[in-house]
Amino acid sequence: MKIAITAAGDDLHAPLDPRFGRAARFILYDTESKEYAVVDNEQNLNAPQGAGVQSAEILSRSGAECLLTGHCGPKAFRTLTAAGICVYTGLSGTVADAIRRFESGELGEASGADVEGHWQ
């Protein structure tokens, strides 16, 4: 299973980026092979609007099935749900910490956005 983690750096030791739409990068981690790839999100970091929607689209194309992040707004959540991606919010620490918590099964799936939209 492929999971995406919002990251401020390029590897598993990087701090988890608490923002979803304007996360610097996504680490795409394969739970079976234990390998990972980095997906750049620079374009959305500076998007004037709709960064969460666009980031969700990028994740959808990447084949990720789950997202581990800090916070997720309503438009991003709606888009991620439509793409069939499970969302886990409230994470912090490093990317590796988030993966460990996910694999231990202690995380509960988010049922909705945990922050207000940043546009309205």
Place this chain on the structure above:
Amino acid sequence: MKIAVASGKGGTGKTTVAVNLALSLPSPVQLLDCDVEEPNCHLFLKPEIQREEVVGIPVPEVDPDLCDLCGECGRICQFNAIVSLKTQPLVFPELCHGCGGCRLVCPREAIHEENRPIGDIIFGRREGVDFVQGRLHIGQAMSPPLIRAVKKEAAGGVCIIDCPPGTTCPVITAIRDTDFVVLVTEPTPFGLHDLRLAVDTCRALDLPFGVVINRCDSGDERVVAYCHEEHIPVLLEIADDRRIAEAYSRGEPAVEALPRLRRDFSRLWKKIQHHSTRMKSTVTRG
């Protein structure tokens, strides 16, 4: 003739200049309040309101029976207002700029447009001044379509446009296609900094412009020096007069509290006419 009253910095006196200029000109004059996020000309003009209209923008609606999930709509949208994943396209009306691109590219004609209200236009009148105000609905962020709708009410005579502050899209929308831009500033470092940005904006749009310095004796000489260096006409300097501030606090136009100011605003109008024709001919020659 359309005159935009703009500024880089907020709170320099755009509304004061726009309202008092409108009240100092022979009728008929139109005053358009295009600062639609916080319109305030009416506080001073106190027009009698005649009617209101709702303004909307077209946003897409997708017919699920016709959509074949091709994703063209999402690819053309530069604003992430419509996305097409493995499922039906999702529409985010609050991000939509109403360009109609998604409807045009849809090969199945599965998209039609619905009108989404974004604001009101209010029409009023007072003593020879025809007043039109745009008022953006609370929670809306898309002001340019409403500003364009207010500007469409310009009747062809003398028209004063009170603009939003800054140099972003709403300002560009408000000053574009006007005959002259009056940039109101104050003689402070902030006033000068934002005046430079506003000057760059007018130059990029090839619009003739001049400067009004409000509270002219309250700061330093740098704004005057800058205008001199850049060959920018200083059209009017308004003194830092407590009586103007007191009238403002009561919602009274300055020309009513201090009738001698009418002469200053009439002179401002003459200078605007002079510079707009002169600068325009320079632009044409260039």
